[in-house]
Amino acid sequence: MTLIMVVDDDQDLAEMLGIVLNGSGFEVDLVNSGDQVMAIFNSHEPDLVLLDVMLPGISGIEVCKLIREKSMVPIVMLTAKGDSYDVVKGLEAGADDYMIKPFNLAELVARIKVRLRRSNVESSTTLRICDIVIDQVAHTIIRNGKTIPLTRLEFDLLVALAKEPGRVFTRDALLSEVWGYQHAADTRLVNVHVQRLRAKVEEDVDNPQVVLTVRGVGYKAGTSQT
Amino acid sequence: MKWLGVKWRSSILFRVISTTFLLSIVLISLVGSILFIQISNGIYREKTNESLSEAQSLYEYAQGQLDATLYLPSLKVPAVVAKILHSNDLTLATTPREVVLLGSPLAKKVNDKYNGASDNVDFNSIPDSLRVSVRGLGTAKWIRGEIGFQDGTKRSAIIVGHVIEVPPQSPYELYYVFLLTEQQTIVDFIGRLLLFAGFLLVFMIGGISWYVIRQAINPIKDAAEIAEQLTAGDLNRRMQVTGEDEMTRLAISFNEMALSMQQQISRLENLSRLQQRFVSDVSHELRTPLTTIRMASDVITESKGRMDPAAARSAELLQSQIIRFESLLTDLLEVSRFDASASILELKDVDIKSLVLQSIDQMQVGHTGQIRTYFPESEVVASVDPRRIERVLRNLISNAIDHSEGQAIDITIKDTDIEVAVGVRDYGIGFTERESERLFDRFWRADPSRSRLRGGTGLGLSIALDDAKLHQGTLKAWGAPGKGANFVLTVPKAPGIPIQEEPIAANPNNESSTSFLSFDEDDI
Numbered sequence: 001m002t003l004i005m006v007v008d009d010d011q012d013l014a015e016m017l018g019i020v021l022n023g024s025g026f027e028v029d030l031v032n033s034g035d036q037v038m039a040i041f042n043s044h045e046p047d048l049v050l051l052d053v054m055l056p057g058i059s060g061i062e063v064c065k066l067i068r069e070k071s072m073v074p075i076v077m078l079t080a081k082g083d084s085y086d087v088v089k090g091l092e093a094g095a096d097d098y099m100i101k102p103f104n105l106a107e108l109v110a111r112i113k114v115r116l117r118r119s120n121v122e123s124s125t126t127l128r129i130c131d132i133v134i135d136q137v138a139h140t141i142i143r144n145g146k147t148i149p150l151t152r153l154e155f156d157l158l159v160a161l162a163k164e165p166g167r168v169f170t171r172d173a174l175l176s177e178v179w180g181y182q183h184a185a186d187t188r189l190v191n192v193h194v195q196r197l198r199a200k201v202e203e204d205v206d207n208p209q210v211v212l213t214v215r216g217v218g219y220k221a222g223t224s225q226t
Numbered sequence: 227m228k229w230l231g232v233k234w235r236s237s238i239l240f241r242v243i244s245t246t247f248l249l250s251i252v253l254i255s256l257v258g259s260i261l262f263i264q265i266s267n268g269i270y271r272e273k274t275n276e277s278l279s280e281a282q283s284l285y286e287y288a289q290g291q292l293d294a295t296l297y298l299p300s301l302k303v304p305a306v307v308a309k310i311l312h313s314n315d316l317t318l319a320t321t322p323r324e325v326v327l328l329g330s331p332l333a334k335k336v337n338d339k340y341n342g343a344s345d346n347v348d349f350n351s352i353p354d355s356l357r358v359s360v361r362g363l364g365t366a367k368w369i370r371g372e373i374g375f376q377d378g379t380k381r382s383a384i385i386v387g388h389v390i391e392v393p394p395q396s397p398y399e400l401y402y403v404f405l406l407t408e409q410q411t412i413v414d415f416i417g418r419l420l421l422f423a424g425f426l427l428v429f430m431i432g433g434i435s436w437y438v439i440r441q442a443i444n445p446i447k448d449a450a451e452i453a454e455q456l457t458a459g460d461l462n463r464r465m466q467v468t469g470e471d472e473m474t475r476l477a478i479s480f481n482e483m484a485l486s487m488q489q490q491i492s493r494l495e496n497l498s499r500l501q502q503r504f505v506s507d508v509s510h511e512l513r514t515p516l517t518t519i520r521m522a523s524d525v526i527t528e529s530k531g532r533m534d535p536a537a538a539r540s541a542e543l544l545q546s547q548i549i550r551f552e553s554l555l556t557d558l559l560e561v562s563r564f565d566a567s568a569s570i571l572e573l574k575d576v577d578i579k580s581l582v583l584q585s586i587d588q589m590q591v592g593h594t595g596q597i598r599t600y601f602p603e604s605e606v607v608a609s610v611d612p613r614r615i616e617r618v619l620r621n622l623i624s625n626a627i628d629h630s631e632g633q634a635i636d637i638t639i640k641d642t643d644i645e646v647a648v649g650v651r652d653y654g655i656g657f658t659e660r661e662s663e664r665l666f667d668r669f670w671r672a673d674p675s676r677s678r679l680r681g682g683t684g685l686g687l688s689i690a691l692d693d694a695k696l697h698q699g700t701l702k703a704w705g706a707p708g709k710g711a712n713f714v715l716t717v718p719k720a721p722g723i724p725i726q727e728e729p730i731a732a733n734p735n736n737e738s739s740t741s742f743l744s745f746d747e748d749d750i
Contacts, residue, residue: 013518020521080513102517102552105524184613 002116005029005046007037007063008078009055017050017108024109034058038066046073048115051095053079053086061086061093068094072151074115078103091192096153097179098189114180115153127162129210130222132201134162141201153178154197161211161221170218194219238446239439246435247428254424262420266413270370270406274384277404278368280323281386284313284402285366289390296393303393307340310400324373324403326352329396330389332361337396348374352385352401360387360399373403382406445473449480461488498565505562509555516552523548550683557685561668564692571611571696573721578606578615578639578646585619586637593627596634606641608719614693615717618701621686622650622713628682629711630654640729645699645718649730653710665703666691690715698724702732 004026008014011032018028029044031037034055041049049067053060064075077090077098087098096115099108127134133142139155140147150158160177161169169177171187179189194211201210209222233240288310295301311325326349329338343349351374360367368386375381383405390400448465455463464484465477523545530538563569579601590597626635630652638649657665664670669684694701699717714732718725 010514010518013514016518016521020525023525080510101513102520102555105521108521 001027002048003027003029003044003046004048004050004112005031005037005041005044006050007031007034007055007060008050008052009033010052020105020108021112024105026112034060034063037063041067041070045071048112049073049075050112051075051077053077053090053098061089064090064093064095068151072149074152076111076115087186088188088192091189092196094151094196096151096193098186110180127159129158129162129165132158132210134159143201148200150197150200153193154200157193157197158201158211161219165221165223168214168217168220174218190219239436239443242439243432243436247432250428250431254427258420258424262417265416269409269413270384273404273406273409274368274370277323277384277402278366278386280404281368281388281402282366285388285390285400288313288400292390292392304340307342307392311342311344313344322405322407324383324405326401326403327390328352328357328399328401330361330399332389332397337392337398339396340392340398346376347403348376350374351380352387352399356385356387356401357399360389370406373405382410442473445476449476452480452484456484456487461491502562502566506559506566509559509562512555516548516555520548520552554683554685557683557689560689561685561692564689564696569692569696571721572613573609574612575607575609576612576615578608578610578641578648581612581616582619582637582639582648585616585623589620589623589627593630593635594632595627595630598634598636600636600638602639602641606639606646608641608646608717609721610697610717611693614696615715618690618693618715619648619650621690622648622715624682625686625713626650626652626654626711629656633710638730641719642727642729643719644723645716645725645727645729647714647716647728647730649712649714649732651710651712651734656707656710657705658707662703662705666701698722700725700728702728704732704734 002025004021006014006017006021006028008017008030009032014030014032018030021028029040029046031040034057037058051060051063055063058066060077064077067073067075074097075095077087077095078101079087079090079098080101081087090098097111099111125136127136131143132148134140134155135142136159139152141150141155141158142148156178157174160174171190172184174190175181175185175187179185198205198208198211202208212220212222214220234244291301291306291310292303295303295306307327311327313325324344324347326343326347328341328349329336341349351372353369353371356367356369356371366386366388368384370382370384372380373383373385383403385401385403387399387401390398392398445465452463452465461484464481467474467477467481523541526541527545530541533541560569582599582601586597586599623635623637631654633653635653636649636651638647638651640647640649666687668688671682671684691701694715694717697717698721699715702714702716703711704713705711712732712734714728714730716725716728716730
C-alpha cells in the first residue's frame, strides 16, 4: 500500500485530504506541524509527501530541505499563492511539484500518480549522456563507477532528455513529459529542476555538458562519449 | 516677432531687462541731448562774442580808412576796398575769417562797383534775412549760419554785417564771416563722446539690472524647477536654505509644503497598499477553506447516485456554486494584482489566429447562432502573454454569446506590421449610452439575469481592459440598443513598440451609435 504523508496546519483540510486520498486507495499520515514531520517521516518512510508551504513552527521550505537531506521521496507542495517567491524557494529546496489551492480531487490524484509512477518498465536499455550511464531498471545513474543519487523527478528529467539525444525540448514539452501537465504550466518548475539536476550531474555547473541550454528554446542532452 | 512675444510673456528676466533698456535709452538720450545743447551753445556763444567785437573793430577801421580817402588824395577807394577785403591776408588774423562787400539797396541806385569777397567766398550766399536786418538799423547784425564758397561747399560760420559808407556816398554792406570749423570739430567730438558714454551707460544699466534681477529670480526659478520635479513624482526634492532673507523664507515654506505633501502622499499610498494587501490576503486566506469545501463537494458529488433527488440536486448546486466562487476568487486576486501593479507579462511568440480559434472552441458550447470568422490567410504572429490574451478573448466571446440573442457573431482579425486587432461583433441587444459608461466597471452587469447563466464574475471586462493595457494595447467598445455591440482589442505585435493605429474601428460601418467608448493608456 502506498503511504502519503500530508503536512498541513489546517486540520480540516488535512482530514479532508485524508478522506479523499483514502478513497483513491492511498494510506495517509496526517501531520499538523512542521516540528513533528521528521520524527514521523523517519519511522513511517512515506512514498510521497504533500506539504503546505505556510506552516507554523518550521516552515514548509525548511521541512522540504530536512526531508531532502535524508530522502529522494517525491514532495508536492500545497500553496495558496501560486505566483509567490515561496514557490521558487520551495522548488529550490527540493519540492518536485506544487499545487495551488483550491485544487480539485481529480487534479490532485493525477499529480500524485504522476509523481509515483515507475518509469517505463519496458525500456531496459542503458542510456548514456556524456560519461554518465543511466540504468533504467535499477533506477540509478553512474559516473566512473560511482552512483549519483537523484530524486525520481530528476531521474525522469534526465531520462527524457537522454532518450532523444538530438531533440531540443521546449519547457512546455518537458512539463508534459516529466510532470504530466497537459496544459501550459509554470515554466519555473523546469528551470529550477534543471538547475538542481545540473548541481548533481555536472562537473562544472557554470559550464554544463550534460544538460545543455538552447537559448530561446529549451534544453537538450549533451553528446554522449562512446 | 513671435519669439519676442513668447519671451515677453514667459520670462520676467527678459521683461525687466528690456524695459530697463528702453527706459534708460530714453532717459539717457534726453539728458545727453540737453547736455550736448548746453555745451555746444556755450562754445558757440564765446566764439560769437569774440567775433562780434573783432568785427566791430575791423568795421570801424574799415570805415575810417574809407572816410580818410576824402581827405587824403593819396588814398584811392579801390585800393582801400581791396585792403578791406583781403585784410585776412594782410594782418595776422587770430581766427580765420572772410570778408564780403555788397552794394546795399539802400541807395536809390544800387552801386555794385566794389562788390567783392575775400578768397573764394560766394558773396551771393549771404542770407537775405541778414541783409534785410542789417539795412534796418545802423547797428551791427549777426547770425550763425552757413556760408557758401565758389566751389559749391558750404561751411558753418558766424556772419556779422554792417552798413558801410563808400565815398562818394554809396552805401555798402560789409560782412565779416568767421568760420566755425574749429568749434564744429570740438562740438562733434563732444557729441561723439556723449553718444559713446550714453551707450556705455545703457549697457551697464542693462547688465546691472540683469545681475540684480537674476539674484532675485534664481531662487524663484529653483523653486519652479523643484516644484516640477515634485510634480513628476520625485518627492524627495527640496530647496536649499541659506541666509535669512525673503528668499530663504520662500525656500523654508516651500520645503514645508513639499514635506507635508510627501507625508500625505505616502499616507495615502500606505492606505492603498494596505487595502490591496488586505484584498490579496483575504483572497489567499479563503483558499484553504475553499480547498476543503471543494474536495468535500467532490466526494459528495461522487456519491450523488445514492441520494434522493433533492439532495442530489443540492449537491449539484453546491458544486457549481463552489466553482463560481473559485473563479470569483481567482478574478479578485487578478484584480488585486493589477491594482498593486504586480502583474507581469509572460511574452511568447504566438499565432493570434490559433489563440482566437482555441477560445472559440472553448466558449461556443451552447451557442445556437453562427460564429463567423474573418481571418487573414497567413499566420498572425505576435509577442503577447497568451494566457492573458486568451482570457480577454474568452471573455469577449462569452459576452457576445450571452448578449447575442442567438444571432450570429462575427470575429475579425486584422493586422499591420506593428499591431494586431481582434474584433468581436454581435447583433444582439447592444447597450445604451448610460450602460456603456459602466461597462468596464467592476462587478457591474447590464442585465443581471444574463451573464449569470455562464457564471461570469462581473470582473471579466475590467480584467480584460487591464490585460489590454498591460500589453500597451487598447480595448474599445461600441454598442447601440437592438443593433448589438462591438468590442475591439488592439495590441502591439512586439513589446515596447506602441500601437499607432487601429486596424479595426470599434464603430462598425460608422453607424450612428449611441455610445462609443475608448480606453487607452491615459484613461483611468
